[in-house]
Each structure stands twice: as C-alpha cells, then as structure tokens.
Amino acid sequence: MTKEDTVKLISAEGFEFVIDKEAAMVSQTIHNMLTSPGSFAETEHGEVTFPEISTTILEKICQYFYWHLQFASGKETEFTIEPELTLELMMAANYLHT
Amino acid sequence: MSAQRKRTFQIEAFKHRVVVDPKYAEKTWKILEHAIHEIYNCNASGLSFEELYRNAYNMVLHKFGEKLYSGLVTTMTYHLKEISKSIESAQGELFLEELNKKWADHNKALQMIRDILMYMDRTFIPSTHKTPVHDLGLNLWSDVVIHSSKSQARLLDTLLELVHRERDGEVINRGLMRNIIKMLMDLGSSVYQDDFEKHFLHDSADFYHLESQQFIESCDCGDYLKKAEGRLNEEMERVSHYLDARSEAKITNVVEKEMIENHMHILVHMENSGLVNMLVHDKYEDLGRMYNLFHRVPAGLAIVREVMTLYVRDTGKQLVTDPERLRDPVDFVQRLLDLKDKFNKIISLAFNNDKTFQNALNSSFEYFINLNARSPEFISLFVDDKLRRGLRVVGEEDVEVVLVKVMMLFRYLQEKDVFEKYYKQHLAKRLLSGKTVSDDAERSLLVKLKTECGYQFTSKLEGMFTDMKTSEDTVQGFYACDAVELGDSPVLAVQVLTTGSWPSQPSATCNLPAEILGVCEKFRGYYLGTHTGRRLSWQTNMGTADLKATFGKGQKHELNVSTYQMCVLMLFNNTDRLTCKEIEQATQIPISDLKRCLQSLACVKGKNVLRKEPMSKDIADGDTFFFNDKFTSKLFKVKIGTVVAQRESEPENLETRQRVEEDRKPQIEAAIVRIMKSRRTLDHNNIVAEVTTQLQSRFLPNPVIIKKRIESLIEREFLERDKLDRKLYRYLA
Numbered sequence: 001m002t003k004e005d006t007v008k009l010i011s012a013e014g015f016e017f018v019i020d021k022e023a024a025m026v027s028q029t030i031h032n033m034l035t036s037p038g039s040f041a042e043t044e045h046g047e048v049t050f051p052e053i054s055t056t057i058l059e060k061i062c063q064y065f066y067w068h069l070q071f072a073s074g075k076e077t078e079f080t081i082e083p084e085l086t087l088e089l090m091m092a093a094n095y096l097h098t
Numbered sequence: 099m100s101a102q103r104k105r106t107f108q109i110e111a112f113k114h115r116v117v118v119d120p121k122y123a124e125k126t127w128k129i130l131e132h133a134i135h136e137i138y139n140c141n142a143s144g145l146s147f148e149e150l151y152r153n154a155y156n157m158v159l160h161k162f163g164e165k166l167y168s169g170l171v172t173t174m175t176y177h178l179k180e181i182s183k184s185i186e187s188a189q190g191e192l193f194l195e196e197l198n199k200k201w202a203d204h205n206k207a208l209q210m211i212r213d214i215l216m217y218m219d220r221t222f223i224p225s226t227h228k229t230p231v232h233d234l235g236l237n238l239w240s241d242v243v244i245h246s247s248k249s250q251a252r253l254l255d256t257l258l259e260l261v262h263r264e265r266d267g268e269v270i271n272r273g274l275m276r277n278i279i280k281m282l283m284d285l286g287s288s289v290y291q292d293d294f295e296k297h298f299l300h301d302s303a304d305f306y307h308l309e310s311q312q313f314i315e316s317c318d319c320g321d322y323l324k325k326a327e328g329r330l331n332e333e334m335e336r337v338s339h340y341l342d343a344r345s346e347a348k349i350t351n352v353v354e355k356e357m358i359e360n361h362m363h364i365l366v367h368m369e370n371s372g373l374v375n376m377l378v379h380d381k382y383e384d385l386g387r388m389y390n391l392f393h394r395v396p397a398g399l400a401i402v403r404e405v406m407t408l409y410v411r412d413t414g415k416q417l418v419t420d421p422e423r424l425r426d427p428v429d430f431v432q433r434l435l436d437l438k439d440k441f442n443k444i445i446s447l448a449f450n451n452d453k454t455f456q457n458a459l460n461s462s463f464e465y466f467i468n469l470n471a472r473s474p475e476f477i478s479l480f481v482d483d484k485l486r487r488g489l490r491v492v493g494e495e496d497v498e499v500v501l502v503k504v505m506m507l508f509r510y511l512q513e514k515d516v517f518e519k520y521y522k523q524h525l526a527k528r529l530l531s532g533k534t535v536s537d538d539a540e541r542s543l544l545v546k547l548k549t550e551c552g553y554q555f556t557s558k559l560e561g562m563f564t565d566m567k568t569s570e571d572t573v574q575g576f577y578a579c580d581a582v583e584l585g586d587s588p589v590l591a592v593q594v595l596t597t598g599s600w601p602s603q604p605s606a607t608c609n610l611p612a613e614i615l616g617v618c619e620k621f622r623g624y625y626l627g628t629h630t631g632r633r634l635s636w637q638t639n640m641g642t643a644d645l646k647a648t649f650g651k652g653q654k655h656e657l658n659v660s661t662y663q664m665c666v667l668m669l670f671n672n673t674d675r676l677t678c679k680e681i682e683q684a685t686q687i688p689i690s691d692l693k694r695c696l697q698s699l700a701c702v703k704g705k706n707v708l709r710k711e712p713m714s715k716d717i718a719d720g721d722t723f724f725f726n727d728k729f730t731s732k733l734f735k736v737k738i739g740t741v742v743a744q745r746e747s748e749p750e751n752l753e754t755r756q757r758v759e760e761d762r763k764p765q766i767e768a769a770i771v772r773i774m775k776s777r778r779t780l781d782h783n784n785i786v787a788e789v790t791t792q793l794q795s796r797f798l799p800n801p802v803i804i805k806k807r808i809e810s811l812i813e814r815e816f817l818e819r820d821k822l823d824r825k826l827y828r829y830l831a
Contacts, residue, residue: 032213033147040147040210048148095155097216 007034008047009062011055016047023065028097057092060085064098123162126153127169133214134170137207138177147214155217163222170215174235178204178242186248194256194274197249201239201281208235240285244293253278257294258301264336265305276340283342295345299352302333306356314361318371320384326357327387350394359395366405373405377444385448399454407458410441414466418473431480435503438463464510472751474517477507482524485539497539505546512798516758518555523601525559529566530593530640551795561599569593576624590617594625595637607686608638608661611668638662639691647707650727657707658737662687662695667707670725678721693717698738705731705738766799766807774817774829782808782825 007024009017025031033042042048050058060081067079081089133150157166181200188196212219212231219231229237244250257278260270282290306329313322330353337346358365365388366373376384392398414437417423423430441459449455467473484500511517525540541563548556573592610618622634641661645668648654659667665685669676676684682692696717700710709726710717769789774780780788785808786801793799808827811817820826 029151029216032216033151036147036210036213040145042147049146050148052152095152095217097220 006046009058010047010049011053011058012051013055015055015058017058017062019062019065023062023069026065026068026098027061030096052095053092054088057085057088060089061092061096061098123157123160123165126157126162127165129153130157130166130214131169131173134173134211135177137210138203140203150214151217154215158218158222163218163226166215166218167222167228170211170231171234171238174211174238175242178238182243182246182249185243186246186252193252194278197243197253198274198277198281200243201277204235204239208232211235236285240289244282244285244289250293254293254297258298261298261302261336262305265332272340279340279342290342295342295348298345299348302349303352303356306353307360310357310361313357314364319365319368319373319388320371320376320381322361322365323384323387323391326353326391329353329357330391354391354394358391358398362392362395362398362401366401373402374409377406377409380440380444382444382447385444386450389449389452399452403455403458406441406455407462410437410459410462411466413437414462415469418466418470424470424472427476427479428483430476431504431507434467434507435500438503438506460510463507464512467507467510468512471513471755474511474513475520475751475754477504477511478517478520478524480504481521481543482528485528485536485543497536498542501539501543501546505543505550508547509550512794513758514551514555515761515796516754519601519754519758519761522559522562525562526601526640529562531642555796558599561596565595565599566593572625575628576621579624588613588617590621592621594634607688608636608665609684609686610636610638610661611665614664638665638687649729653730654734655729655731656735658735659699660695662691663699663738666692666695666699670708675722675724678717678719678723681723696723702738705736707736707738762797762799762803763807765793765796766804767811769793770804770807770811771816771829774827777829779820779826779828781823782827785827 005021006018007021007030009019009024011017021034025034030048033040033048053061064079067077070077130150130153133145136145154166157163181204185193185196185200208231212235215231222228223230228234244253257275260275264270279290279294282294309329310326313325317325330350333349333353334346337343337349341349368375373385373388375381376388388402389399392402414434417430417433417437423433438459445451445455445459470476481501481504484497484504508514508517528540544556544559544563547559569592572594573590576590576592618636625634626632638661643659643661643664645657645659645664646654647657647667657667662685665687666681669681669684678692678696681696682689685692687695696708696710697715698705700706700708700723701715707726707729709724711722711724766789769792770785773785773788773792782805786804789804790799790801808817812819812827815830817827818830820828
C-alpha cells in the first residue's frame with residue numbers, strides 16, 4: 001500500500017484509520033471531497049478529520065467499506081451491526097452519504 | 099441495563115438540540131459564507147472540506163436549509179456582479195478572453211460549492227422543488243453576466259464580427275470561439291439559440307444575400323457555382339469547429355437559400371455560361387457542381403431538368419426537321435445516336451445517373467423522333483447500311499454495340515409497324531443480293547427485336563432466313579439429281595421465297611433469254627416434282643446474273659448485273675445497236691424499270707458497258723444503244739447493280755404509307771372484337787382507350803379511324819349500338 005492510494009480518516013478522539021482510497025470512495029461524501037477541483041486541505045494532505053464521529057463508529061464504517069467492496073465483487077460475506085451502535089451508525093452514514 | 103442505556107442516549111440527543119439556537123445557525127452560515135468568498139477569490143486551499151460539509155449538513159438537518167439556500171443565492175449573485183463588472187471593463191479584444199477566463203473560474207468554484215453543499219442538494223432541494231446548486235449557478239451566471247445590459251449586446255457583436263472576419267479570410271482564435279460557444283450551449287439550448295444562433299443565422303442571411311448579389315453581377319455561372327460551393331463547405335467546416343452540430347442544417351439552409359435558391363433562374367438561363375452552354379460544351383465538372391448544389395434546394399433540380407428537356411427537344415426537333423439532314427438517312431440516324439450518347443454521358447458523369455433525368459431524356463427523344471414521319475424508314479436504312487458494309491469498316495463487337503444503340507432508338511418509335519415494313523424490304527434486298535456481311539449480326543438484331551416486340555413481329559423475318567437456307571438445300575438437290583440433264587446450260591442459283599414472308603412485289607413481265615429459260619423450266623420441273631400443290635413464279639425484278647463479256651481489245655470481264663440488265667445485254671449478242679423502244683419490245687420489261695436499268699448500264703462512269711446516243715443522262719424512247727467495245731476497267735469483276743436499298747422517293751413513300759394504313763385496319767378491328775368479347779358492353783371512350791393501350795406497342799391508332807372501324811363492325815353485325823344510350827356498344831355473339 002503506497003502513500004498514493006491511501007487516505008487517513010481521523011475520528012473525534014484522534015484515532016487514525018489508514019485505508020485504501022478505493023474503500024473510502026464508497027462514501028459519496030469522501031469521494032466528492034477527494035475529487036473536488038478546489039484545492040482543499042484534505043486533498044493536499046490526504047487526511048480527513050471527522051470531529052463528530054466517534055472511534056467505534058468510524059471503525060465500523062471502515063469495516064463496512066471493505067465489506068461493500070467484497071460484496072460488489074461477488075463475495076457474500078457477513079456484516080454484523082451491534083444494536084447499540086445502530087443510531088449513531090445511521091447518522092454517520094447519512095452524513096457520509098453511504 | 100437497557101433502560102439506563104436509553105436514558106443516556108436521550109440525554110445526548112437533547113444536548114444536541116439545545117445547542118442549536120438561532121445564533122448557531124447564524125454562526126454556521128457565516129463560516130460558509132466566508133468559505134464561498136474564499137472560493138471565489140481562488141483562495142480555497144486553506145479550507146477544510148469536511149468542516150464545511152459538516153456545517154452545511156448540520157444546517158439542513160436542523161431545518162435551516164432555507165437560510166442556507168437563500169444565503170447562497172445572495173452571495174453568489176454578489177460575486178457574479180463583481181465578475182460582470184470586471185468583464186465589462188475589459189477593453190476591445192480582451193473582452194472575450196476575460197469572459198472565457200471568468201467562466202472557467204466560475205465553473206470550478208461552482209463545482210466546489212456543490213460538493214460542499216451536496217447534502218442540501220440531495221435532501222432539501224428535492225423536497226422544496228428548488229433549483230439544484232449547479233443549475234442555480236448556471237442560471238445566475240446567464241442572468242447576471244451574460245444578460246447584463248452592457249455585456250449582452252457586446253458579446254453578440256463581438257462573436258458576429260469574428261465570424262465576419264473569418265469569412266473575409268482572416269484567421270481568428272477558434273479555440274476561444276469554441277469555448278465561448280460551448281459556454282452558451284451549457285447555459286441551455288434556449289440561451290444558445292436566442293442569444294446567438296438566431297442572430298447568427300439572420301446576420302449570415304444578410305451577408306450572403308449581399309455577397310450573392312455581388313457575385314451574380316461579376317461572375318459567370320461556373321465561377322459563381324464554384325464560389326457558392328466554397329462558401330457552403332466553409333460554413334460546414336465552421337460548424338464542425340466551433341458551433342453546435344445542430345446548427346449545421348440551419349446555416350446550410352441559409353446559404354442554400356440565399357446563394358442558390360434566390361438566383362436559380364438567373365443562373366440557369368445566364369447568357370453564354372448558363373446551363374445550355376454547359377450542356378453544349380460538355381462541361382462535366384460544372385454540370386456536376388450545379389447538380390449537387392441544386393439538389394439541396396427544393397425545386398432546384400426541376401428547373402435543371404426542365405431546361406435540359408427543352409434544349410434536347412429543340413435540338414432534336416431541328417435535327418429531325420432539317421431538310422439538309424433528311425437527304426442522308428444514315429447520317430441522320432448517326433446524329434441522333436450521337437446526341438443520345440452525349441446526353442447519356444452527361445447524365446452518368448455529372449448528374450449522378452439520376453433516374454428522373456434519364457426519364458426526361460427518354461420522353462424528349464420520344465417526342466421529336468416521332469415528329470418526323472420518316473424516322474422508322476431512316477432507322478431501317480441505317481441498320482441496312484451497317485449490316486452491309488459496317489463489318490468491313492468496324493469490328494464485329496462494335497457492330498453489336500451500334501445495334502444495341504439502334505434498339506434504343508427503335509423503342510422511341512411510335513409507329514413500329516412502319517419500321518417493320520421497311521425493315522422487311524431492306525432485309526429482302528440484302529438477302530437476295532447476297533450483300534449481308536454477317537449472318538450472326540442479322541440474327542442478333544432479330545433476337546433483339548423479338549425480345550422487344552414479341553414473336554409476331556419477327557416471325558416473317560425469320561421465315562425469310564429459313565427460306566434462304568431451304569433454297570440452298572433445294573439447289574444442291576437439283577444439281578445432284580441425275581434425272582435432270584443440264585449439259586452446257588448456265589449455272590442456276592435459285593432462292594425459293596414463301597409468298598407470305600417476303601415483301602410482296604408485283605411480278606412484272608420479262609422475257610428471259612432462251613438459254614436461261616431452258617434451265618429455269620428444268621428447275622421448275624424438279625421442284626414441282628418434290629413439292630406438289632405449289633406454284634412457282636419467277637421474280638425477275640429481284641435477281642442477279644454474272645456474265646462473261648469480251649470487249650474490243652480482247653479483254654475479258656465478268657459483269658455482275660441484275661436480271662433485267664442481263665436480258666438487255668444478252669440482246670446485244672445478236673446485234674450491235676438497238677433503240678430503247680426495240681429493247682422494250684424485246685424484253686417486255688416495264689418502262690420505268692427499263693429506263694433505270696439502261697441508265698446504270700450506259701450513263702455511269704466506269705461502268706458504261708453500253709454507249710448511248712445522245713450522250714445525255716436521261717433516257718428517251720428514241721435513244722440508241724451500242725455495245726461499248728472500248729469499255730475498260732481495272733478490275734476483272736465489275737459490279738453493275740441497281741439493287742441497293744435507297745430512301746424512297748415521295749410517291750413510293752406515299753404508297754408504303756397507304757399499305758401500312760391498310761394493314762392497320764384489320765389489327766384495330768381484331769383488337770375491338772377482342773375487347774368487346776370479354777367486356778360484352780362498353781362505352782365509346784373506354785373502347786378507344788383500351789384499343790390504344792393494346793396496340794401502342796406497334797403503333798398509335800387514330801381515334802377517328804377507330805370510330806370508323808367500329809361503324810364498319812356494326813354494319814357487319816359484330817357489334818350493335820344500345821337503343822337508349824348512343825354511346826354504348828354491345829357485342830353480338
């Protein structure tokens with residue numbers, strides 16, 4: 001994994017998740033962010049901060065990205081959602097347009 | 099456990115809502131407004147996308163979407179006004195460039211803003227049916243910048259001026275043009291059409307209107323067409339380079355209308371260079387160009403066709419009615435063929451083999467060929483000429499080609515039965531004098547006629563060929579037969595002709611010399627022995643003879659003469675001088691034929707086997723003839739014939755005509771009876787129409803004659819008139 005095709009997602013608590021760009025693009029919001037013509041700070045440094053998303057949620061979201069890629073390529077793996085995460089997960093999903 | 103969890107949840111949510119108060123909305127909006135400013139000032143690098151996105155997201159989520167939206171509109175409008183001012187202030191040439199640059203900037207900024215406000219676009223706008231961000235940006239741009247009072251007119255003028263300059267030959271910045279036009283297209287097709295295209299088309303129309311006037315006055319037709327074509331291509335190229343593809347059809351219409359349609363008539367009828375001139379001088383390139391250009395314009399080709407038809411008809415009519423031409427039938431037909439060839443070439447090379455033109459050509463030919471009543475005769479003479487001598491001059495394949503072309507002319511004839519009559523006569527003469535050079539060519543033409551007109555037409559002609567073959571066999575049999583004693587009698591070559599097939603000639607009287615008579619009777623005996631129930635009569639006006647003659651200084655020559663001439667010459671075996679009257683009495687040949695025969699024996703230079711006193715061209719009764727001892731000739735065999743097919747003299751022509759008319763009567767009657775038998779009752783007009791249709795492959799019947807035939811049939815009780823309706827006829831079984 002070279003520097004070029006990864007992004008760093010930073011949670012509210014400061015945890016850094018390094019994932020492939022391809023995975024991150026599953027989120028429409030992140031996709032727009034990274035392909036926007038303007039020279040925003042995010043594209044410059046290759047990292048995005050989410051001050052309103054907690055670590056656990058962000059971690060679950062990253063897992064979702066990878067599951068989505070796998071599912072799209074034909075593999076039907078499982079994705080479990082713990083009930084107590086549901087509300088926050090939904091709100092984050094809405095925010096990220098996933 | 100779960101209850102506690104729930105409570106914790108609720109507290110958090112409650113916390114969220116409390117924080118959101120009007121001030122929060124105002125604060126958030128300020129952040130976003132600032133960001134938009136920065137974006138427009140190309141200063142966006144320091145901003146955090148996520149932060150802005152989050153802010154916009156929160157505003158919409160907390161029902162402040164309306165504020166966000168209206169705020170956006172205001173800010174954008176403000177910025178665009180600034181931009182508009184700066185564009186307006188641009189000087190001269192830089193106007194377009196400035197516009198272009200600002201447009202690119204605006205697009206970039208718009209996209210960034212849209213990305214930030216994506217959430218609003220997704221949720222708020224569909225539910226409130228407002229314009230999405232991107233479209234909003236475009237609309238604002240067109241309203242504020244393009245339609246600003248100063249810029250709108252200036253933009254249009256600049257664009258049109260550039261187009262003008264390019265038309266004058268200058269090189270302009272096409273890339274810039276393309277971008278600007280694309281901008282207009284992006285703003286919506288109505289913007290493109292209203293702000294630019296409409297004016298462009300109008301302006302171009304004026305331009306070409308003027309230019310075409312100038313050209314018409316200064317150029318001739320060919321040059322004008324070249325220029326028009328050039329302009330047309332130029333406009334198409336212009337469209338492909340920097341205009342909307344859909345404009346192509348519109349602008350080409352404009353050019354076509356102004357340059358071509360408005361001046362069609364003038365161009366075609368232009369003196370010394372118009373269509374007629376081009377046709378006369380075979381200017382294929384110009385004609386092709388004219389065809390292509392006029393093809394685009396409605397009714398364009400109709401004019402070309404009309405003028406061409408008129409020209410062909412006039413030329414044809416002149417050819418056909420020119421008294422000079424009528425003296426030489428072969429030349430007459432050759433000219434017709436040349437005319438056809440010329441126009442065929444023009445149509446195939448320049449007019450793209452257009453069927454309508456071909457049809458127009460055909461109808462013109464049909465029109466003027468039938469203007470001259472002697473056309474069928476002439477065509478037959480032409481064929482005769484080719485089949486006699488043609489092969490020696492031209493190769494065999496070329497004769498085939500000529501025959502095909504002649505068939506084309508034949509198809510145009512309306513009076514095909516007249517042609518049949520003449521063809522029979524000429525063919526008979528060819529066969530009997532042995533002058534047809536190629537049997538294959540004759541048969542090939544026969545096959546063509548059969549294909550064209552059916553078996554009936556050629557059955558008699560084929561009969562003639564069959565007779566010739568049978569005669570050969572008969573003569574062989576005659577000589578092989580031992581029962582006949584021939585001894586020293588002259589060698590006889592007989593052709594037995596079936597009366598129905600050959601053109602009927604009144605058999606004239608002629609006293610054959612004794613030697614001939616003897617062998618003729620022997621043949622008659624032989625023939626009637628093998629074929630009972632037939633009658634033979636010698637056709638003395640159609641035969642030929644080969645005589646061996648010894649002249650004064652002992653030169654021997656072989657003379658090829660007609661039967662009449664043979665009779666005359668044989669008389670000189672007994673005496674040296676005879677008067678015309680004496681010859682007439684001795685031979686019993688009809689006087690007009692005799693005179694012709696004597697003329698060819700005595701008055702033709704190089705072939706005067708007889709000497710005449712007085713030495714005039716005409717033969718009078720009292721003229722005296724002497725055997726010409728001093729006759730010389732370079733060749734051993736001398737041909738003195740009179741049996742060449744010639745164009746008929748006037749009285750002969752009238753006679754043939756009458757015979758043809760007579761022949762037509764039974765054909766018309768047969769047609770009438772046929773029709774009435776199947777229809778039972780029919781009224782007058784319909785009968786005439788039906789009869790014409792049935793007979794038109796042979797000739798065009800005259801309605802007056804049809805009426806006469808009907809009356810005749812009524813008299814003979816084949817038909818009857820209806821008691822109540824005078825126009826209705828009934829068939830009587």
